[in-house]
Amino acid sequence: MTLDKMEKLSLEQTVSRSALVELEGVVLIEPVHRTFDQVQKFKARPDDLLIATYAKAGTTWTQEIVDMIQQNGDVEKCRRDTTCKRHPFLEWSFQNPPSARYSGLELAEAMPSPRTIKTHLPVQLVPPSFWEQNCKVIYVARNAKDNLVSYYHFHRMNKGMPEPGTWDEFVEKFMNGKVLWGSWYDHVKGWWKAKDKHHILYLFYEDMKENPKQEIQKIVKFLDKDINEEVLNKIVYNTSFEIMKENPMANYTKDFEGIMDHSISPFMRKGAVGDWKNYFTVAQNEKFDEDYKKKMADTSLVFRMEL
Template identity: 80%
Template sequence: MALDKMEDLSLQQMVPRPEPGEVEGITLPKSVCSIWDQVWNFQARPDDLLIATYAKAGTTWTQETVDMIQQNGDVEKCRRATIGKRHPFLEWFIEDPLSTRYFGLELAEAMPSPRTLKTHLPVQLVPPSFWKQNCKVIYVARNAKDNLVSYYHFHRMNKGLPDPGTWEEFMEKFMTGKVLWGSWYDHVKGWWKAKDKHRILYLFYEDMKENPKREIQKILKFLEKDVNQEILNKILHNTSFEIMKENPMANYTRDFQTIMDHSISPFMRKGAVGDWKNHFTVAQNKKFDEDYKKKMADTSLVFRTEL
């Protein structure tokens, strides 16, 4: 066992962190840029469901909730494969000699309908076929401070992402939008505007934490699904942070093993609202708040940073 662990460690050390690239001013992994034409020309089907979020905003939680709804609370069916295989990550493409090859488009194209797909793309980069086919989209937004903290720790443990540098440096990158998938501010505002034109259910991470039952009922209504109280309780239980953290089909311990190092920081770290208070200094908080006020002055969007 010790030898296996050492081999794993040496594999992780050998995986080089990727260089970022750019598509229409949005920072994306170089590997994604290399297949951008294929992403943009992806053919959505009318019964596709797209789960869209900024990275580390409750994506996996929403995916698991949706899958539980679609499988009528059948836990075994929800463990048929890891979350990355059940819901292909549309634009993600990673081909590393030491890692599992993951090509979201290929997985999506091979999947029978109805499909549930995942993306972190800002609204303007979503393949146009989704709008042409009038697909349903569930978007989840998380307050900027907690999102930033979670994203920083995710970069620390995930060699598939560029090196985050120090907390201070990463915060600066986040504020200027020079992180993967672009500016958080533009992302949440862009999707907020789009909900008036398209079939988008816009949810908030903080609402999901505060009252998961109410938010699951919103998803049920949006998906035109009906479940009894017993199934609803089952969904609630199995999508709680504690249960999901221990679920190998949802916690990313089975996928990307040479890339994600859960000993640095687990993929499912805290799932809390207000953890930013353990990271921001008083000066950082003041600077962040002033910048936030300017960037969010042109929107009716309001976020809660504590419950």
């Protein structure tokens, strides 16, 4: 057996998928749950920017856009480190294997201001200091069906996530909110409601795909930045899916080695709108639509399932 194979084998033995734990009705994985009290006590600073999303809703994309704006379109500066080191993933904590050890909390606490921080927490679990300091938040929401498909593939390739089970099983878990970070429905609705009383820019993944320039301009304005047309076009180009997919500082090929297996499914897979049609059966789609209608009846929030 080659050394490579032995290393791979020993990693497979040491990285066991995390157990799920419920906290206030929200599903978390055990390592995140373990450090949650510390996360709650996190001290936000007034100039912190929080990027919040449900997992696989365009988080890395938004992080890259924000960084490009902050660095005035300087591509080299945006490649100073990987995404999760530039923008600490607040609640994410992982000790094993040591090569993939990560504590977003420690990273954030050690970082000089101004900080950009990422979270997948539903609004009610966000550390209170963010509201106390009146921090700016950018929230991105993606339609439920595409979000589900992307999340399923992410579970398949990421050993830090719970076992997804079959596609059928995962659809059921997603509909019932029994997946990591809880119910998609509660997540998008909770943040939608919160935007009326906090400093939140609420964006839609579908709008970003359809007209990236327009949505990037919204972010520029929200951040009180001023950039010229040339820099804006540069940001649009460098944050396109095709360019980011090849960028090792954004495509997660340099982080969480032994945890993410890009041969099963790349971290940046398709980035498309409407890909759900390749996965949902007619029966699944009908069942999902009926359930969706009930769960979204109490909100003014509207999503586009295709462009």
